[in-house]
Amino acid sequence: MASEYRHDPIAEQAAQWIMLLTADDAAERRQARAGFDAWRGADPRHAAAAAELEQFIGKFSTVRANSGDDSRAASAALDAAHTSRQRRQRVKRLSAAVTLAVVLAAPAWLALQAWPVPYLLADLRTGTGQWQTQLLADGSRITLNSGSAVNLHYDASRRSIELVQGEMLVDVAKDAQRPFVVETADGSIRALGTHFVVERKADATTLSMIESKVAVQTANQRAAHTSSSGGTLVTAGQRVRITAGAVTPAEAIDTRSLADAWRRHQLVVRDLPLSDVLDQLARHRRGHIHYDRAQIAQIRVNAVLPLDDSDAALQLLLVNFPTLRIRTITPWLVLVDAP
Numbered sequence: 001m002a003s004e005y006r007h008d009p010i011a012e013q014a015a016q017w018i019m020l021l022t023a024d025d026a027a028e029r030r031q032a033r034a035g036f037d038a039w040r041g042a043d044p045r046h047a048a049a050a051a052e053l054e055q056f057i058g059k060f061s062t063v064r065a066n067s068g069d070d071s072r073a074a075s076a077a078l079d080a081a082h083t084s085r086q087r088r089q090r091v092k093r094l095s096a097a098v099t100l101a102v103v104l105a106a107p108a109w110l111a112l113q114a115w116p117v118p119y120l121l122a123d124l125r126t127g128t129g130q131w132q133t134q135l136l137a138d139g140s141r142i143t144l145n146s147g148s149a150v151n152l153h154y155d156a157s158r159r160s161i162e163l164v165q166g167e168m169l170v171d172v173a174k175d176a177q178r179p180f181v182v183e184t185a186d187g188s189i190r191a192l193g194t195h196f197v198v199e200r201k202a203d204a205t206t207l208s209m210i211e212s213k214v215a216v217q218t219a220n221q222r223a224a225h226t227s228s229s230g231g232t233l234v235t236a237g238q239r240v241r242i243t244a245g246a247v248t249p250a251e252a253i254d255t256r257s258l259a260d261a262w263r264r265h266q267l268v269v270r271d272l273p274l275s276d277v278l279d280q281l282a283r284h285r286r287g288h289i290h291y292d293r294a295q296i297a298q299i300r301v302n303a304v305l306p307l308d309d310s311d312a313a314l315q316l317l318l319v320n321f322p323t324l325r326i327r328t329i330t331p332w333l334v335l336v337d338a339p
Contacts, residue, residue: 122149122164128286129308131265139173140180143262146284146307166283167199169262187218187242190231197258205242209234210255219244267305267313274299274324277317278336285310287332296338299324 021032040046119125126132126144133143136152138159144150148166153159159180161170172180174193182189182198186205189198194212198205207216215231234240238250254268261268267280275293282289284307299321305313314326314334327335 116165118164119147119149123152125149125164126166129284136173138175138178141171141173143169145169145262145265163198163200163205165200167197169195169197171195183222184242185219186244187216187247188222188231189242190215190217195259197262203243206239207234207242208239208253208258209236210259211236216240216242216247218242218246261304265307267303267307269301269303269305271300271302273297274301274317274321277301277303277305281305281307281310281313284308285334287330287334289334289336291336296324296336299338 021029021036124132124134124142124144126146126148129146131143131145133141135141136159137154140159142150142161145167148168149164150168151162151164153162157178159175159178160183161168161181162183170182172191172194176192180191182191184198184200184205186200189196189207191212191214194214195210196214197208197210199208207214213233213235216234217231221231232240232247234247234250237252237255239253240250241248257268260266267277269277273293274296275291278289278291289310301317301320303316303320305316307313314336318324318326321338323338325335325337325339329335
């Protein structure tokens, strides 16, 4: 099938009508209704879309009134819109619009999903698409990329950074009296003087060493108060994955390419599943990239992609994978699949 990277105008218009017809202000809803009726009658395709929208809006409004606009209201509305097996295929055409409607009707819920409380309370954090370099009190330097957050724990005997979420580049200043430690829920990384990248993912922490070496402890070892000598040694040119109970065998990485990628705000991909690549691009994009991980699982990527321009990165993926289909429903919602 031919590749596709385009806007779906009817779905985009439908999403806009959902926003207007579910507005909090009753006067705005009445005004929108007149325009919606005219739009519905202008094209048979609009009429078909309108029928689905009105069913969804009715169910969503009822659930919202009963549930106070919380996340359960959003979930219940989506479930209601998909209860009929016969309607499911028709609703599929508007799934992107429905998703956007829930986002617009429950902004507080969306904010908490995108930016959890630990992120909001962190000492240092970056928003979507932002990069920040911070010189710390001891002379160490950290660079946070998009959507990242850290807490700083410095005192007379220790230098500790908790990576709450996201990814950071660390350049440690030497201080023999105070070990430098990066901590996540998965484990601890201890160094005296070194240069490395740490990424906190949903199920693990990834450590990529650029210079020198560190000792890694899992969360289980840390909880058992195991001495640092009992940790796993990771040296320059190695990458490991840390979970609460284990450290994976090290794989080799190109340290120069990694350092250059951080300086140029690039994503260097070597034989990764497409879903992992889209995860990375989504962190740097204002909006949502929707895809079925299982459906694109067979696609593996080798590429260098710009993180500051996710549209250009998606276009590069499309050039390299002609069977891929990328549809921009709105600037805030992109659908990716391989039909």
